Amino acid sequence: MNRAILLADMNSFFASVHQALDPELQGKPVIVAGDPEKRHGIVLTASYEAKKRGIRTGMGVWEARHRCPEGIFIKPQYHLYVDFSSRVLQIMGDFTPLVEPFSIDEAFMDVTGSQKLFGSPVEIAKKLKERIRREIGITCSIGVGPNKLLAKMAAGLQKPDGLTVMTHENMPQLLWPLPVRELFGVGHRYEQHLHKLNIYTIGDLAKYPAAILKKKFGLYGETLWLSANGIDSSPVDPDSLNRVKSIGQQITLPRDYKGNEIKVVILELADLVAHRVRAGGYLGKTVSLTLKDTNFCCLSRMQTLKRPTNLAADISAAAFELLQKHWSPRWPVRMVGVSLANLFPSQLEQAELFGNREKLRGIEKACDQVRERYGRTAVFRAISLKEGCLEHVRYL
Amino acid sequence: MKIICQKNELAAALTSLCRIIPNRTNLPILNGCLCEAREQTLTLQCTDLEITMKIIISAQVEEEGSTVVLARYLSDLVKKLPGEEVVLSWSEEDSLLDINYGASSSKLHTWRADDFPPSREKPTERKVYFQGGLWKRITRKVLSAAAQQEARINYAGVYMQFLEDSIKLAATDAYRLAVIKIPNNSGIKDCDLFIPANALIEVNRLAADGDELEIAWNEGLICFSSQNFMLSSRLINSQFPNYEKVIPEQPELTIEVDKNSLQTALERASLFISPDEHYAIASLQIDNNLLTVKAHAVDVGSLREEIALLSPVEGECNVEFNAKYLLEPLQVLDQEKVTLCFNGERGPAVYREESEDESYLHLVSPVCPVG
Numbered sequence: 001m002n003r004a005i006l007l008a009d010m011n012s013f014f015a016s017v018h019q020a021l022d023p024e025l026q027g028k029p030v031i032v033a034g035d036p037e038k039r040h041g042i043v044l045t046a047s048y049e050a051k052k053r054g055i056r057t058g059m060g061v062w063e064a065r066h067r068c069p070e071g072i073f074i075k076p077q078y079h080l081y082v083d084f085s086s087r088v089l090q091i092m093g094d095f096t097p098l099v100e101p102f103s104i105d106e107a108f109m110d111v112t113g114s115q116k117l118f119g120s121p122v123e124i125a126k127k128l129k130e131r132i133r134r135e136i137g138i139t140c141s142i143g144v145g146p147n148k149l150l151a152k153m154a155a156g157l158q159k160p161d162g163l164t165v166m167t168h169e170n171m172p173q174l175l176w177p178l179p180v181r182e183l184f185g186v187g188h189r190y191e192q193h194l195h196k197l198n199i200y201t202i203g204d205l206a207k208y209p210a211a212i213l214k215k216k217f218g219l220y221g222e223t224l225w226l227s228a229n230g231i232d233s234s235p236v237d238p239d240s241l242n243r244v245k246s247i248g249q250q251i252t253l254p255r256d257y258k259g260n261e262i263k264v265v266i267l268e269l270a271d272l273v274a275h276r277v278r279a280g281g282y283l284g285k286t287v288s289l290t291l292k293d294t295n296f297c298c299l300s301r302m303q304t305l306k307r308p309t310n311l312a313a314d315i316s317a318a319a320f321e322l323l324q325k326h327w328s329p330r331w332p333v334r335m336v337g338v339s340l341a342n343l344f345p346s347q348l349e350q351a352e353l354f355g356n357r358e359k360l361r362g363i364e365k366a367c368d369q370v371r372e373r374y375g376r377t378a379v380f381r382a383i384s385l386k387e388g389c390l391e392h393v394r395y396l
Numbered sequence: 397m398k399i400i401c402q403k404n405e406l407a408a409a410l411t412s413l414c415r416i417i418p419n420r421t422n423l424p425i426l427n428g429c430l431c432e433a434r435e436q437t438l439t440l441q442c443t444d445l446e447i448t449m450k451i452i453i454s455a456q457v458e459e460e461g462s463t464v465v466l467a468r469y470l471s472d473l474v475k476k477l478p479g480e481e482v483v484l485s486w487s488e489e490d491s492l493l494d495i496n497y498g499a500s501s502s503k504l505h506t507w508r509a510d511d512f513p514p515s516r517e518k519p520t521e522r523k524v525y526f527q528g529g530l531w532k533r534i535t536r537k538v539l540s541a542a543a544q545q546e547a548r549i550n551y552a553g554v555y556m557q558f559l560e561d562s563i564k565l566a567a568t569d570a571y572r573l574a575v576i577k578i579p580n581n582s583g584i585k586d587c588d589l590f591i592p593a594n595a596l597i598e599v600n601r602l603a604a605d606g607d608e609l610e611i612a613w614n615e616g617l618i619c620f621s622s623q624n625f626m627l628s629s630r631l632i633n634s635q636f637p638n639y640e641k642v643i644p645e646q647p648e649l650t651i652e653v654d655k656n657s658l659q660t661a662l663e664r665a666s667l668f669i670s671p672d673e674h675y676a677i678a679s680l681q682i683d684n685n686l687l688t689v690k691a692h693a694v695d696v697g698s699l700r701e702e703i704a705l706l707s708p709v710e711g712e713c714n715v716e717f718n719a720k721y722l723l724e725p726l727q728v729l730d731q732e733k734v735t736l737c738f739n740g741e742r743g744p745a746v747y748r749e750e751s752e753d754e755s756y757l758h759l760v761s762p763v764c765p766v767g
Contacts, residue, residue, distance in 0.1 A: 278766075283766065306548075310766055344672040344673075345672065346672065346673070346766060347765055347766060348677060348716065348763040348764065348765060348766065349763060349764060349765075349766045350571055350675075350718055350761065350763050351571075351742065351744075351761040351762055351763065351764045352570050352571060352761065353568060353570055353571065353572075353573055353637075353639075353642045353744070353759070353761050354568075354570055354637045354638075354639075354642065355570070361766070
């Protein structure tokens, strides 16, 4: 049976929420941006009125002010967005139980089984748009397709307030002329790799021999080729957001760090990660370390541990190894991220006969309890007292 | 070189030798087997530079000599040969090993025997003798606890201690520990050896129960030899963990159960592996002179078995283990009655087996709550 998948994407979600709450703001350039006082204040969302004036997501606040002096700048209020998002999801749930939240402003719906109740996928999409507009007060773009990939690509074609149907038949006209970068799953780096193969549009990719792509990029190459041909069999999974795949923490540093200072930051991040892993009742097997320098040159490496862990000691040890192996000590660092992936819920762990694992576990557990009761900075490592090291633990 | 030997004997020897050939090597000659024909014997030798194995088989030597031939090819070829006897011949001129069987023959390329890594001199400093059967039995009992991965070198071997009046062998992989104590009749004292587990496993395959096994060693090398084989290995040069301190002195609770009942119950329990876990967890509960074994796997099902204790005990206990770790020692225990000691919810469980002059223990650490 042919599936019918919808992807609903809320247009300029954060800005739309503020416009829905305050009619005064409607029709005006609303810009939701991080704290303008801090250096990492950037534009998170701009309303369509602001977008017309050249405001883009990710732009520095200072630049946005310069381009659009009459813009209304609003600090993000996440609780509002979460509330709106869950109301939207509730409406979607009236049409089908198979709703997969994809991000705060996007969700997939599998309406294959709802057609007898609510009509064709397009009729369902129209009803959904109408209800979201009437009951929530925001508009959305909906893509309709035979699978998640084409639904997602279709939704991106018409913004704002669009409704696009993509089928395997009209895909060559709609999808293939687009630059390859637009394809879901193609990032900056893959775009460059594909350009080297003379692949510039999604159509180029679709017509490229799959075997060569597979040889060059492995399984992912094959996945990309399938995507370009509109083939995707992944199911709409209502639980996907509830399953935690990894827990990570990252921090942009106030200045360039080098050598041992980076290690201290890693230790502090590992403490935070381990604390969250333990709080969730997980054990994880893969540690990854991400580092960026001032030129945003990025390095991300991972390592699989011999045994699953939830201890900061194990996480930091693995991250140190990665640092040693892949980062030159002379290379300054501006951002550090540590994460633990390959998580699975577990209450039990094989005890060891030798070593100090039990003691470490006791220490970390005791620190967890102190932090829960007296706050996050109530207890920390002595090395964090060194100048320049602890700053971020205070403001995290 | 020209010899006539029994096909089956040659095939068996080559199969053993092929086990120590490295899977990947940048020294091609390590794929070879050194064949030396002298005085009515054929000596075959392979090495991975850590372990060197020599097997001696009887042969009718018509012309002495030596050469090196690709071991895996020779082994596979010999296995498939017809008839009882094989004729191997090699001459300096064409450097090919001729394998004759009836009217047919095959040829294999060879290396010069001089190019084969020279075997290290057999240590003479210290030596002891064991009866093959005894040695195999005691090492098998401790090897069950040794780590399988070479990556964890501190755990991948058996630690042998010569004490005043006893010899102790111990092995651990950090989760379990096996120790066996036997009387020391060797006259050697205050000496300890850390022998790689894989060398011992090979020795146990080669040694015959009735033969005498000579074990000789010096600072870095150990050599096992018997009538028809010799195996030498580097000793592990790192510290074996201080294991004595993790053995609980006074157990909280000691039970006796029938080995077969416990073994079959644990075999069934070890089938219950949750999709997220990598091993089955068996929970053992002692109450009212009953041992209850429980296991459950998410989305799969659960198991509960009751085993009567062979002697009444006071007290209760409830502790969880990796089912495999509890099961494996049972395969090496000799007595039908198993003695198992418990040491609280977070303490290890200890199998103990005592006989006239031998004492064996196998300690298994539990799985504990991570929170």
